[in-house]
Amino acid sequence: xxxxxxxxxxxxxxxxxxxxxxxxxxxxxxxxxxxxxxxxxxxxxxxxxxxxxxxxxxxxxxxxxxxxxxxxxxxxxxxxxxxxxxxxxxxxxxxxxxxxxxxxxxxxxxxxxxxxxxxxxxxxxxxxxxxxxxxxxxxxxxxxxxxxxxxxxxxxxxxxxxxxxxxxxxxxxxxxxxxxxxxxxxxxxxxxxxxxxxxxxxxxxxxxxxxxxxxxxxxxxxxxxxxxxxxxxxxxxxxxxxxxxxxxxxxxxxxxxxxxxxxxxxxxxxxxxxxxxxxxxxxxxxx
Numbered sequence: 001x002x003x004x005x006x007x008x009x010x011x012x013x014x015x016x017x018x019x020x021x022x023x024x025x026x027x028x029x030x031x032x033x034x035x036x037x038x039x040x041x042x043x044x045x046x047x048x049x050x051x052x053x054x055x056x057x058x059x060x061x062x063x064x065x066x067x068x069x070x071x072x073x074x075x076x077x078x079x080x081x082x083x084x085x086x087x088x089x090x091x092x093x094x095x096x097x098x099x100x101x102x103x104x105x106x107x108x109x110x111x112x113x114x115x116x117x118x119x120x121x122x123x124x125x126x127x128x129x130x131x132x133x134x135x136x137x138x139x140x141x142x143x144x145x146x147x148x149x150x151x152x153x154x155x156x157x158x159x160x161x162x163x164x165x166x167x168x169x170x171x172x173x174x175x176x177x178x179x180x181x182x183x184x185x186x187x188x189x190x191x192x193x194x195x196x197x198x199x200x201x202x203x204x205x206x207x208x209x210x211x212x213x214x215x216x217x218x219x220x221x222x223x224x225x226x227x228x229x230x231x232x233x234x235x236x237x238x239x240x241x242x243x244x245x246x247x248x249x250x251x252x253x254x255x256x257x258x259x260x261x262x263x264x265x266x267x268x269x270x271x272x273x274x275x276x277x278x279x280x281x282x283x284x285x286x287x
Contacts, residue, residue: 052168055143061109062141064116065169073113079233079262080117086231086259087208093230095201095209096259099222101249102215105237106264108137111212114233118208119170125207127164127200129175131225132214133184136177142167149178153196154187160196175200189224197228216249226256235262 048065056062063073087093098111108130115128130138131150139146149163165174187193200209211229213222226232232253236246250258 047170049168059141059143062113062116064113064120076110076113076117079110079114080121083114083231083233083259084118084121092205094207095197095211095229095231097211097213097222097226097229097232097256098235099213099226099232099253100215100235100237101241101245102217103135105215105235105240106262107215107235108132108141108212110233110235110262110264111210112138112141115172115208115210116169118210119167119172121170125171125173125204127173127175127207127209128167129200129209129211130177131188131211131221133177133181133188133221134214134219136180138174138212139176142174144174144176146176146178149176150196151178151181151184151187153178154190154192157192160199185220185224188221193225194228197225201230216252217245223252226253229256231257231259233259233262235264237264238266 056065060066063070064076067073083096087096096114098107098114100107111128115126118124119126128138129150130136130146132138133151136146136149144165144167150160152158153160153163160175163175163178165176166172167174181187211225213225216222234249234253241249
């Protein structure tokens with residue numbers, strides 16, 4: 001039985017054991033796609049400046065901020081809790097790389113919402129690094145300027161702190177990808193990148209570092225960076241990859257610490273009746 005199959009088996013067993021609590025009442029607001037969606041303020045939104053709330057209010061993919069009572073937001077909180085436990089299991093393993101087998105599986109959405117969920121914890125600072133230099137999207141999800149960032153620092157030899165941006169969301173800082181590059185493999189595999197990651201990891205003893213990378217199968221970057229991170233979270237979209245391709249993805253990540261799988265866009269048929277409407281994001285730990 002493959003690791004993915006083992007993870008799915010555990011998740012199926014878990015769904016059978018868990019009970020769904022009553023959903024709190026919500027108010028409604030307009031989202032960027034023009035649909036009427038339920039929304040409620042984050043429990044910590046009082047500490048977030050109003051200009052930040054205004055900036056991201058139409059970004060419906062930020063469920064950790066804009067739809068905190070949604071099933072998807074709850075799944076991200078579960079993911080956070082599981083990862084916090086794992087990162088403290090053997091010292092403080094604070095660098096978490098988020099990737100997927102191929103494009104369009106939801107890795108960037110997972111990375112940003114996980115970073116926001118972690119930043120809402122008062123005991124930790126969080127740095128979100130957009131290391132997808134081919135097609136960066138974390139900046140768009142956060143509605144922030146991404147014109148200068150990681151690639152510019154690596155190429156120019158400037159200190160990485162010059163590109164870091166405070167998001168105004170708890171203790172979350174953001175390192176944009178910077179100038180997009182067609183072939184960033186050598187740059188991300190360079191000694192300079194290795195030094196940057198070590199610096200980021202060690203600069204603050206209580207900081208979580210969430211790294212979004214390109215997908216594994218079409219590009220080499222994630223394979224390199226995965227071995228430098230403390231652990232890897234693999235995002236898998238239902239129906240996107242074959243079993244063979246999933247095996248290829250895990251094989252490409254051999255040598256890295258794959259902590260678990262986030263299963264996205266699960267169909268209604270793959271969830272029990274009790275989870276009707278709770279299907280968008282599920283976290284399945286393979287550890």
